[in-house]
Structure formats: structure tokens, C-alpha cells
Amino acid sequence: MASADSAAASSAQSRPAGMESFVVGLIGMGDMGKMYAQRLSAAGWNILACDRDDKYEALRDEFAGKKNIQICRNGHFVSRASDYIIYSVEAATIDRVIAQYAPSTKLGAIVGGQTSCKDPEIQAFERHLPADVDIVSCHSLHGPGVDPLNQPLVIIPHRASAESIAKVETVLSVLRSKHVHLSAKEHDRITADTQAVTHAAFLSMGKAWHANTQFPWALSRYVGGVENVKINIMLRIYSQKWHVYAGLAILNPEARKQISQYARSVTDLYKLMLEGDAAALRARVFAAKERVFGSDGAPLWGGQPLLDPGHVFRSPGVLEDALRVAIDDLRYRSDDLEFTFAARGWAESVSLGNFETWKNRFETTQAFFEPRFKEAGVVGNAMMKAVFESSK
Structure with a gap:
């Protein structure tokens, strides 16, 4: 545990200026959401995460020993306090979930999604997110049980500054995947x-x-x-x-x-x-x-x-x-x-x-x-x- 804490502290110290207190939010803690939470937190990132309300107690118990993973009651608590928010939910429900939690998005935050089909995801972001929010989506092209090392990771800078894209790259670099930049349309094709x-x-x-x-x-x-x-x-x-x-x-x-x-x-x-x-x-x-x-x-x-x-x-x-x-x-x-x-x-x-x-x-x-x-x-x-x- 001491070794893990030391590694996390070292990671925090080596982050780019302005990201020392950067918080990653995960809305959706299925298998892929959990994989992201585990790997990002192991690298020292602070994580706020949630799933459906009926899963709150079980998730809180499951991650009780992870000091930099905080399980929240719902997506409002995640959205209001996170700097990069990743919606990791089923593609069929993405519009409803974004509509529910988008109004709580932190001012100036970056938001993305992890669905396998980007057209409905991006449309939902455009419909429901505040205009001051940057949109940088992603998609790990592998299952949660696969080591992400050298696996393709698509990054989709749909509406974002160069600074926001760089921040997302920094966060996701801990997966050690191969980053590929595409548009949402290119991704789906x-x-x-x-x-x-x-x-x-x-x-x-x-x-x-x-x-x-x-x-x-x-x-x-x-x-x-x-x-x-x-x-x-x-x-x-x-x-x-x-x-x-x-x-x-x-x-x-x-x-x-x-x-x-x-x-x-x-x-x-x-x-x-x-x-x-x-x-x-x-x-x-x-x-x-x-x-x-x-x-x-x-x-x-x-x-x-x-x-x-x-x-x-x-x-x-x-x-x-x-x-x-x-x-x-x-x-x-x-x-x-x-x-x-x-x-x-x-x-x-x-x-x-x-x-x-x-x-x-x-x-x-x-x-x-x-x-x-x-x-x-x-x-x-x-x-x-x-x-x-x-x-x-």
C-alpha cells in the first residue's frame, strides 16, 4: 500500500502545471468504467464515480479501500466537481443520461463518452451540454478484461481547445494505449x-x-x-x-x-x-x-x-x-x-x-x-x- 501511495504521489507531482488537483469523473461503473477507475486511480488521478442509485451501496463497499476513488450517489455530484467527465454508459441510454446530468457540469470542464457509436453520443452532448464545456470523447477498442497496453484508443476532439485535448491525452496516457485522433463520423465509419x-x-x-x-x-x-x-x-x-x-x-x-x-x-x-x-x-x-x-x-x-x-x-x-x-x-x-x-x-x-x-x-x-x-x-x-x- 505504501508503494502504491508513493507512486500516486509521484504521479501527482509529475503532472503538467494546472493539473495538480485535476479530477476525473466517471458516470457509469460497468466493467469498462471500473477498468478506467482502477487504472487511472492507480496512476494517482483522483476519481469521482457513480452508477445507478440502486448500485450506490455495493459500489461504495467495493471501492472502500481505494482512497482516491470516491463513489457518489449520482451523476450530479460527479459532474459538478470533475474536470474531465467520461460517460461510460450503454449507447441506447446515452441521450437520457446526458440530459439528466449535463446541467450540473462544472464550469469549464471537459466532457466525453465511451460508447461504441459516436453519432448519438455527440448529438446528445451538443443538445444538452452548456456552451462553455469542451467535448473530447474517447473509445478504447477492446474489452475490459484486455490489457490496454498498445491497444488502439480513439480520441475524438469534437469541440475543444488544444489545452483541453492535451489534458485528456495526459489523463489517458496511463493506459499506455496507442492514441488515434478521429472525428466522430470517421470513428463510426x-x-x-x-x-x-x-x-x-x-x-x-x-x-x-x-x-x-x-x-x-x-x-x-x-x-x-x-x-x-x-x-x-x-x-x-x-x-x-x-x-x-x-x-x-x-x-x-x-x-x-x-x-x-x-x-x-x-x-x-x-x-x-x-x-x-x-x-x-x-x-x-x-x-x-x-x-x-x-x-x-x-x-x-x-x-x-x-x-x-x-x-x-x-x-x-x-x-x-x-x-x-x-x-x-x-x-x-x-x-x-x-x-x-x-x-x-x-x-x-x-x-x-x-x-x-x-x-x-x-x-x-x-x-x-x-x-x-x-x-x-x-x-x-x-x-x-x-x-x-x-x-x-
Whole structure:
């Protein structure tokens, strides 16, 4: 404890002029809010935090031993006394929560949010925050159980002075993440491009295995190489809170379009497999290959050895084998059917904008795989570490 106190004191002394008594406020103490509270307070920052009123007593007990984390009754107490306020709440409720606590924002404070979809967040800030408040949002592109070291951290200086941006950079530097500056629009477009359909694919895998009551690691056809990667990423996604992925998919217009197209493409490919139309299947898959990797077969990712063994598009022979199996090998056909149903189900949930449907679909499959989450977390962290190290 003495060592931690010494480190905190040293951190406070090394802060830029004018930030010696800087207070960070956290409205929302879910898994991500707690991760920020723990890591920022460990670096010496003073934290004011809150969640819903019914969680006040439990949070106060949980953080009773943390001398520079003060749990408040509600967001009014956090907003009135904090210099940088981070709203870390579900994207679906961000407007309501900001509307409730924005009037109490400290004069001259900086405010940001941690939601995965920035358009509704920024609109809410513009509607409800006083004009004298700077807006600098952020988004850690990883889950709360992942070490933030070298992970991407998006910083969005929407309405802010250079001084305010520098203060936010200073606070968040303790996470040791890689800072990337984007606009809210750029953030939402990039996350739709890189995350939304990726999540839909792994959510569909999990839902398909659940529908078949299969634990894929127990089946010989899902053992080894890229199959292990697929299983572990699926488990990592389902081990998180449902709203993390729902907000990104449902509230991001670009994500909605892409998930809808993904479901149509999955359906079209499955129909070609059922029809045994090898020529049409090959033409469609090779067109996608050329669009992503180029006609010479050289991947845009470069020669990363870790990815070589599992990249089906890297070798024309492997790709041809995959297409042949898709048509001729019926062992996977029931899995492919359930995967198609799952992809269409997620797309329908997104198109309807129905958070409750999404939540139910997610949590029923989450419960099915829950016994393996702890083990998957350990394996997944090691896997991600290996990927990052191989890309240096």
C-alpha cells in the first residue's frame, strides 16, 4: 500500500502545471468504467464515480479501500466537481443520461463518452451540454478484461481547445494505449468497416453452434489452427456484456447497412452450395478475393508468419480446396444452415432496432458457453499478445 501511495504521489507531482488537483469523473461503473477507475486511480488521478442509485451501496463497499476513488450517489455530484467527465454508459441510454446530468457540469470542464457509436453520443452532448464545456470523447477498442497496453484508443476532439485535448491525452496516457485522433463520423465509419460485420460473423458462429448444441472444441473438425482462433474470438465476444455489440450494430447507420449485406451474402453463398453451382460459387468468392487481396494473391496484410497457416486466400490451392469442400463435403452442411439462420437473425434484429431482441439472442447463447469463458480469456489474451508481437 505504501508503494502504491508513493507512486500516486509521484504521479501527482509529475503532472503538467494546472493539473495538480485535476479530477476525473466517471458516470457509469460497468466493467469498462471500473477498468478506467482502477487504472487511472492507480496512476494517482483522483476519481469521482457513480452508477445507478440502486448500485450506490455495493459500489461504495467495493471501492472502500481505494482512497482516491470516491463513489457518489449520482451523476450530479460527479459532474459538478470533475474536470474531465467520461460517460461510460450503454449507447441506447446515452441521450437520457446526458440530459439528466449535463446541467450540473462544472464550469469549464471537459466532457466525453465511451460508447461504441459516436453519432448519438455527440448529438446528445451538443443538445444538452452548456456552451462553455469542451467535448473530447474517447473509445478504447477492446474489452475490459484486455490489457490496454498498445491497444488502439480513439480520441475524438469534437469541440475543444488544444489545452483541453492535451489534458485528456495526459489523463489517458496511463493506459499506455496507442492514441488515434478521429472525428466522430470517421470513428463510426471505421468501426462499421472493421468491427460490425466481424462481430456479426462471430456472433453467428456462436449462435449456430448453440443451435446445434455443439461445443466446437469437442469436435474433431473444429480442432487446430484457425479453428482455435475462431472459437476463442467467439468466446471472447460472448463473454462481454450484450450492449457492447448491440449499440455498435443498431445505432451506427453504416453498421446496419453492412450487417444487412453480410446476411444477404451468407444466404446467397449457402444457396449456391445447396444448388451445387461450383462455377458461380467460385466466381463470387474469387471476385471477393481480388477486391480485398488483389489479383496476384498477395495479401494487403504483408508477410506476417502468424497469419500464414490459416489464411485461405493466401494460396490458390487452399482456396480451391475450400470451395470443393463447400460443395461436396456434407459434414458441415447442418452447421452452415444454422450459421445462415443466425446471420439473418442478427441482421433482422439490427434492422428492427430492437435492443430487447438482441439482448435475448445474445444472453441465451452466452449462458450456453459461459462455463468456458474463464479459460477462453486466458487463451485469448495469449493469442492476442502473440498477434501483436508478430506484427512488430
